[in-house]
Amino acid sequence: MLGATNLMRSHTQTSHIRLKRTFVVVTVAREKFITPGPKKDTKKQKKIKFDPTDELWKSDINLNEDITKALGGVALLEKERKSGDPFKQRAYENAIYIITSYPARIISGAEAKKLQGIGSSIANKIDEILKTGTCESLKEKQEDAELFETFSQVFGVGPVAAKRFVDKGYKSISDLANDPDLTDMQRLGIKYVDDFKLMIPKVEAQGLIHYVQDVLKELSPAYIGIACDGHRRELSETNSLYMAITHPNYTSSPSTDPGRLLLDLTDALTDLGFLTDHISSGILKYWVRWESIEGSTI
DNA sequence: GAGACGGCGCATTATA
DNA sequence: TATAATGCG
DNA sequence: GTCTC
Secondary structure, X not given: OXXXXXXXXXXXXXXXXXXXXXXXXXXXXXXXXXXXXXXXXXXXOOOEOOOOOOHHHOXXXXXXXXXXXXXXXXXXXXXXXXXXXXXXXHHHHHHHHHHHHOOOOOOOHHHHHOEOOOOHHHHHHHHHHHHHOOOOOHHHHHHHHHXXXXXXXXXXXXXXXXXXXXXXXXXXXXXXXXOOOOOHHHHHHHHOOOHHHOOEXXXXXXXXXXXHHHHHHHHOOOXXXXXXXXXXXXXXXXXXEEEXXXXXXXXXXXXXOOOOHHHHHHHHHHHOOOXXXXXXXXXXXXXXXXXXXXXXXX
């Protein structure tokens, strides 16, 4: 979402709509958003750096599948245990990606450790995997890790809630529905768990965008609404839909109060029956559920 | 050995 | 009741 | 968890 936001710049403060199958997200970009961050310098060391564009790394098959599989399980476990440290998680994903691309069979942890992104901890685990075929820690808690992953699929359920559900002994997503402490977002996440997995064909997305644009124009001809992200990139289907809306009166320099910019739109769309469920609502960000309207050309 | 690894809006809960 | 912290996408 | 300083 932020990537799309970065496309909006200059002196026009921007509102943002995102439709994810049945959901719409509206965000108003802020000035600090808009400034692109500094480029990070990638300095290389004596370690071998992974470069997916290099011929050297061209490998069609994963010669180390046993290792990457086991590491994937460990990563999942680690994620569950720590309630999801995002950096640790990324470190594992990165290492697994590198090893998957590695064009030779790894015969020791030390060999793998020469690669940038693999340190002593993972190197040790690789030795264990090579020796025993698996990782000790994997054996018992694998089911928990898998449940953790399942629950994490639910919109609104992050690492903390997922772990709580595992600890409560839930075995499936339908078990979650009876939990007394669900947030509104999680209730919707459960209700639409399958819906979220659907892709939006391009034609449908175009219809949705035009629909929103028409409503927008009725509110004020000066309103501007454009599609972003996947649709902007001409993908044949997307799993989410972003729109940015703005108005000439709404500028970021000096910044003006976005006021009812979003609420007017979302109210109108709700009155029309286009939006049904509201995930969150603010003057800067609005998430709602939409439904195709009977008889419309969508 | 310590800090970076993206930053932010909204909802919810914890704390003053 | 006001503010801070947490969880989440 | 790995990398950099």
